[in-house]
Amino acid sequence: MKNKLVGVIIALVVILAIFLLLVYIGGNVMGVERLMTGENPMLRFAFVIVGLLIALGVYYGTKDSPAWEVGTRQVVWMAIGAALYAVFSWLFNGTVFFVPSISQVALRPAIAIPVFFGYAFGPIVGFFSGAVGNMFGDALTGFGLYPQWSIANGLIGFIAGLPLLFKDRKKSLDSVLGAGGVLTLIALVIYFINRTLPNMMFFDVPNNVFGDAPISIFAGISLLVGFALVLIVRFAFGKDLDLAASVTWGMLGNILGIGFAALSDIWINGYSLPSAIVGEFLPAAGPNLIFIAILVPLLVVAYRAVQKQSGR
């Protein structure tokens, strides 16, 4: 198993090196415009490997933990999580059941699925639910695949499942909350310095606005609203460790996962750091966090009732 894992890691590093070499030789040495950062389809695949290496690195460092066990239950939960995420993404993406956006905040309730599955069933189930579910969801809408965003969704579920690695979940909570608070603050500072940048995640179909409108104040501070909701859940339900931990770790997963995808667009699409944060990260991570803070506790409570009933 160990040899196999090392083999996989080496293979991924080699493929990543080949990609970067192609970009370096084609883009920098030969001057091929399409291989330079800015509009580089190959870098999408490079970031897939970077995302996988991050997940494998965490696994390698803690591989003795029972959180990494994959038995029959995990296989079935992986499939259920991925299928639910794909179906909800498809249904709520406006193709069937249109959830209106409010003040430029597009709603993606499906994000609660990888977070819940990650928290309840472990990081591998969370990663699979997010990554494969997003891939199938994209395929169902027929709009092609965005592999680095699939990996980013996988990372959301993966990080939401990391509390299983900690013996004392309560201790880790405040550190995670602190880290989330600092990242939220940094994103907000970047937003307030660059308030006129467009919201690139906003598609207002009725008014023909397609990502051009400057980001609204609500979309800009939605991450703060989400963080405030997380704080409420953390401290109002502080005695219920499951509720507090699911939402807090889900918050970190959401910030780091969406942050990974948004920052990758600095290289893939040539965005500036403020454009990536204000135009992509905030309008996606903020609403996600609001959904996580409200829907994940509902799922955790409902699942607990099922566990009690079934005795499993």
Place this chain on the structure above:
Amino acid sequence: MLVTWRYRTRKSFIQWFDPRAWMIFYACFLAGTLFFWDVRFLAVFFAIALFSLLTSGVTWREMRRPFLFIGGFIVIYTFLTFLTGRGGEEAYKVEHLINKLAAPFMIFGWRPTLTITVERSFFAVSQLARVFSIAIMTILIPYTLNPSLYGVTFRGLGFPDKIAYAMDLTMRFIPTFGRDFQLTMDAQRARGYELEKISGGIIEQVRKLGPLIVPVTIHAIIGSEDIIDAMDLRAFGVGPRTWLEELHYQRRDRVLIAAGIVLLAASLTLLMFGYGGFWVPEALLRLAGG
């Protein structure tokens, strides 16, 4: 109860091949399409997709719904890109005006104007060719891939047993959960839940989605116990898995895989030499005064 995709055995070009060979070809096709914005290159991909569609044996009646959904979605978004120019600005910097159509009326002092440029028009064509090629090839998969071969196909593509089986189950669960969602939606409607009128602030809206998402998710988890028991009873995961049906590559499968690899390699080579970026015909630019 599991609901399945509308697969049936057909005499078709796609089903003539081993599903692993077709999936490899599909992956190469998909990656290759992503490299291009030039409609001349995209036309090749579109032609392959169209050929696959026309020889698939899937009738219009069978695939009408997904095609209308996805096709409508693609056309609307492409049209919006055409109207606003948004999306193409990374592909072109200068626009050559063909016509500017101003509405004869004003809305609050603003006159709606449609700016038609060569670049916007060609970007829309390229976008349609690109996205429809991907959509056609993707839509065909559930209609042409035998559900009983999902697992062995993914295993044959090199995935470990457990991941292959998880992928197999994912594909099988998608139509089932789609049906469950519809049933839940109908049940909630019968209780007076007004899905079409989800209103209020953002937190209120999120809360109102709970009665849809929570029952479908929890029902799926409860249902999973039966599947887990069935798999455990058959000693799933105890040793290397065997599959009821075996797949063997034929010569035609190797040819298809080679064709996919050649397609991807050719795309990559063209990309390396700077081809495939957004293109508009010179003649059109001259016509537009460029």
